């Protein structure tokens with residue numbers, strides 16, 4: 001059955017005007033773009049709500065096994081375009097709006113980003129939600145509704161400054177507050193042993209209770225009526241405890257302390273490097289976990305009375321260790337509240353969790369100081385100790401008294417600061433441990449979790465990341481989308497992305513190439529306009545648009561990119577006129593945020609801006625080279641930047657990027673990659689660069705240039721030896737010259753930049769020096785290829801054609817089949 005709402009342009013118009021008048025409360029005869037956007041969003045939301053009700057009702061009736069995706073971060077970006085496209089009514093809305101005198105695209109620009117996450121891990125969660133909905137999986141996302149999302153980056157005099165992102169300022173039309181879906185979450189207090197029905201049990205008497213309120217965000221699938229839910233929790237004062245505070249007579253302080261409850265979900269931690277034992281962060285983790293588990297258990301109990309069936313109905317996915325307290329919480333609920341025997345509860349818990357880790361190095365893993373955990377969650381600390389005791393006893397039986405290994409594998413770390421190793425807890429208690437690319441999964445097996453792999457090899461799996469083609473082609477690149485559907489003769493690739501390989505046979509077709517170039521030009525124009533509006537820098541559309549956008553990290557080596565740009569600048573400066581006429585013009589674009597406390601990353605941003613200032617104002621260089629730093633890079637900017645790129649750079653020191661997902665978005669948009677052989681790049685090579693298949697797949701082995709990519713740098717297995725050699729290896733001349741220019745003050749701020757230069761000339765941990773030569777070679781190869789537009793276009797077509805394997809649809813199917821054990825549950829049209 002269809003819903004109440006009709007989707008013809010007249011009905012849509014009526015709905016929009018209705019919302020102008022009654023939701024936005026403006027006159028339907030006079031409203032501006034923002035008000036029109038709000039009304040439009042509410043009208044879309046009505047349709048989403050209807051579908052989400054239908055979906056939930058259908059799930060309830062069928063009662064399939066459900067998957068719950070637990071993540072502290074979701075980087076959703078904007079919702080409007082994505083929603084109407086997935087609902088299949090974008091054109092109808094565009095018609096309706098144009099009759100009202102508005103343009104869909106203009107209104108879509110009014111929407112702010114939902115930036116409830118830092119970077120890769122968080123955007124991956126968003127892509128995966130889209131795939132879960134589209135593939136009809138009975139799945140839910142659970143997270144936190146931060147009032148302040150990821151900080152806004154403002155660049156002043158070339159330096160990064162952070163501004164708060166109060167994204168809910170003008171309301172959020174996509175969410176629905178569920179005032180009846182609230183749960184108390186307990187903190188602090190003491191644990192008492194009690195006798196209940198003759199049985200010893202533990203009672204936790206909390207010192208603080210905060211109420212969690214659910215906010216539901218609908219996630220529509222494409223080409224299906226299924227619309228699943230991302231449920232985000234916000235902190236609210238709890239009435240239970242408040243009465244006491246108010247009765248003491250200190251009214252003002254009681255109100256102020258009530259307000260504190262909202263602090264729990266107020267702000268996203270902006271660091272994506274390592275865990276710092278901060279109480280608020282731990283509170284956020286438990287708050288989110290406790291509310292989610294209460295909700296999931298309540299839903300289970302609505303239809304079942306026996307917890308033996310719990311693992312048959314529930315799969316829990318841990319997105320990194322951040323939600324791993326869920327393991328302990330389920331144990332606590334089953335033992336303390338449901339009064340199950342410990343061993344029985346443990347059996348159940350071990351069948352529930354699948355754990356995905358996104359870190360590469362041990363230092364990146366979360367460790368929670370025992371003192372902190374014990375004060376905030378006293379009962380949980382006891383349970384962790386009990387789990388660990390049983391685990392270590394079991395381990396001794398398996399491996400004997402190898403104390404080094406026992407202490408490495410223990411969940412409790414006995415160091416200066418005694419801590420709980422959340423990764424060990426997660427590995428011990430999960431049935432599946434996933435890496436996010438082949439090389440990362442191998443690294444987990446051979447390094448990070450070697451001891452565990454030897455014990456439980458069957459637990460370890462690889463789920464190579466993917467991104468959704470709905471957002472990264474259909475929403476962000478409508479011209480390419482239309483072209484693909486035209487040449488493939490179908491829109492079916494939007495659900496079945498493998499069909500993109502059908503393009504391969506036309507890669508040399510002159511007509512396709514012509515149209516392909518036109519599409520790229522349109523997207524470059526859009527990006528160039530943005531750059532000019534933002535920075536005043538005019539860029540030539542004939543230049544190669546070369547992009548590196550991602551969080552700023554030393555291992556991602558934005559510094560290598562900047563050193564390369566200085567080298568290019570220096571070369572151009574030293575050329576005569578005829579040499580300059582042969583230079584392939586470049587627009588280098590860098591964007592990304594540095595964690596507020598990450599000084600080195602902030603210096604790299606300043607260096608980039610200082611170099612840009614110099615180059616862009618040098619009339620000798622003109623259009624041959626421009627450098628632009630794009631401030632406040634976020635999802636909606638990525639939607640403009642990625643389609644407009646010719647080349648994209650992924651420069652992580654080999655072995656440091658768990659996967660990388662940006663490269664996949666660029667690939668889908670027909671960009672060529674200049675990259676190290678790291679993370680998912682290795683699989684991209686396998687898929688499109690490394691396989692011989694007819695004349696399209698030439699390789700130039702001498703330079704290690706795959707036909708579709710420009711590869712360079714040390715490979716993963718070479719890194720340790722290069723590090724061993726240390727600074728003894730010779731600084732390449734070109735690199736020394738570039739560093740000299742910085743040190744000598746060519747870009748100003750020489751004192752400030754010395755430490756950056758020292759890090760390269762000193763221990764060079766990230767191997768900028770050793771990779772510099774091969775980086776320049778790969779850059780030269782890219783220039784050469786770009787000078788041949790036909791060849792470049794052919795390569796670009798083949799990039800898109802080969803990008804299907806990197807769709808999150810493939811990843812999610814893998815999870816559903818190999819980790820979660822769930823099946824599609826599609827709302828039938830005749831229902």
Ligand code: 26Y
Nearest residue numbers: 120121272274275358436657658659660661
């Ligand atoms: C504990 C806290 C400080 C923390 C918060 C966020 C720690 C890490 C993170 C985020 C990590 C992250 O985004 N990792 C990235 O995950 C991507 C998706 O799997 C990978 O593609 C990427 O290589 C990895 O760096």
